[in-house]
Amino acid sequence: MLPRITYLSLFRLLHFMGTTKISPLSFPLHSLCTKSTNINNEIQSHSNKTHFLNSMRNLCKSGKLNNIDKALNFFHIMAKMNPLPSVEDFTLLLGLIVKMKHYTTAISLVKEMHSSLGIKMDTFTLNVVINSLCHLKLVAFGFSVLGTMFKLGFEPSVVTFTTLVNGLCVKGDVGRAVELVDHMEKMGYRSDVKAYGVLINGLCKMGETSEAVGWLRKMEERNWKPNVVVYSTVMDGLCKDGLVSEALGLCLEMSSKGIRPNLVTYTCLIQGLCNFGSWKEAGLLLDEMMKTGTMPDLQTLNILVDVLCKEGKIMQAKSVIGFMILTGEAPDVFTYNSLIDRYCLQNQMNEATRVFELMVSRGCLPDIVAYTSLIHGWCKIKNINKAMQLLDEMVKVGFTPDVVTWTTLISGFCQAGRPLAAKELFLNMGKYGQVPNLQTCAVILDGLCKGQLLSEALSLFHAMEKSKLDLNIVIYSIILDGMCGAGKLNDAWELFSSLPSKGLQINVYAYTIMINGFSKQGLFDKAEYLLTNMEENGCMPGSCTYNVFVQGLLTKKETARSIKYLTMMRDKGFSVDATTTEMIINYLSTDEGDIRFREFLFPK
């Protein structure tokens, strides 16, 4: 499946990336020979405890200890020592276990230290507990540990608060996170670079990038120098917001202050550039990064593989995988999933299955994403049986289908013309512990509407309105479209008119749905009224808006108005879409066809 790794394929990759200056021979092949030290040998060769602890400390600090079993092995050896190593040594190891994302393990080890080993808790170990709880999204428990801290007479530190601020951010509650920073400062603590970094990251993740930039400036005003982490966080936020040139500008600003971009900085910028099709610039950046001694790691290369797959450039994606192998990185579940997903989207289920099997044969365990992609692929070609078979299989190997899996299946049943079966799935997913989200709701409502089951859709919709779900304009638009499609123009108009009172901003899609609804019924004055007034309400009509209106006019042979609006479209630079073109051709081919339409088919 993978292309043979030759210098030729590597050269092609570099050429493609816009990089021509580096000789393939200059890649540091020796880096693939670095293997993590065999811990057991390490321990045996250092029977002396001091030496053992020193090597543990060095391994922890060097980042070479990246295996949970090895870390646990260290812990258990330390636990058997007499006298016990210091709490500092235990905390060092705990910090590492948290970094490996083994949060429940970290919490139970702290418990063991306290109850079995008799090591006294302190602010540091409790901070580890709070951090673990926060990462498990159990922020409320984190706060109760803070309470315990006060009760036991331990002074929380800036680290304690930063940890909780991060916990709130992870939960998406960035408003409370900002409040906590305020609160902490009122209590006399001073936020430091990491505290600001956490908050800035939280804001970026919620899409509040300009707020994040504001805090970056604020921390500078307060005489804190943002470091590469803070800058990279903001750059990533800007890139995800589509503000790639702003991100590049910030990178220049950072460099001018003597702060060099690191692996993460480059990765964020390269992804940002790729996402907007700036392949050449991305290649130049990859070039610059390697020249300055930063080699892309598995994650960076996986981002490239994924972006290339999404662009349909599978050959180039495979070249990147070749490069990956050449630099000693084995493709992982992310790499394979990107390929699987691409093949599924191209309806190439044989290829997708082959990659899935290859992944298994190479000892890489498929995850819920791999299964969900395959289920999506089978649904896409309307093979519901295969999709259900995979669902069975994934449950058998121990995965719990998540909301994405359910939404994929529900959508599959709808597309296969079985909206009622889809509704059953929707109503039953709760029994399997999965709560529908807005996208699930959108999928099922759309499926029922398109399946001519408006009343079914409406009863679900009313139930959703009563539930805690914060329905958005997308959901309302689906219902509006369903009502229009069923000829319930009055109901649609009433709902449409009520949207502002529900605090919803009517967008171009909602307007277009209503204009389409009116036009299809020949209610052109109403449609025209909306089309001419939507701009006043802060919503610019798009190409689709004009096309649906003209299609209605053409159906009812409203020649004069059709020509008027076709002319407006041309003046505004909107193109006539395929459906409209076909209608014009049909119209021209009849006796009544007006010769004036010809100019819209063959624009000068």
Add this chain to the structure above:
DNA sequence: TCGGTCATTG
């Protein structure tokens, strides 16, 4: 000794 940056599925 404890806190922050980059990757996949609808």
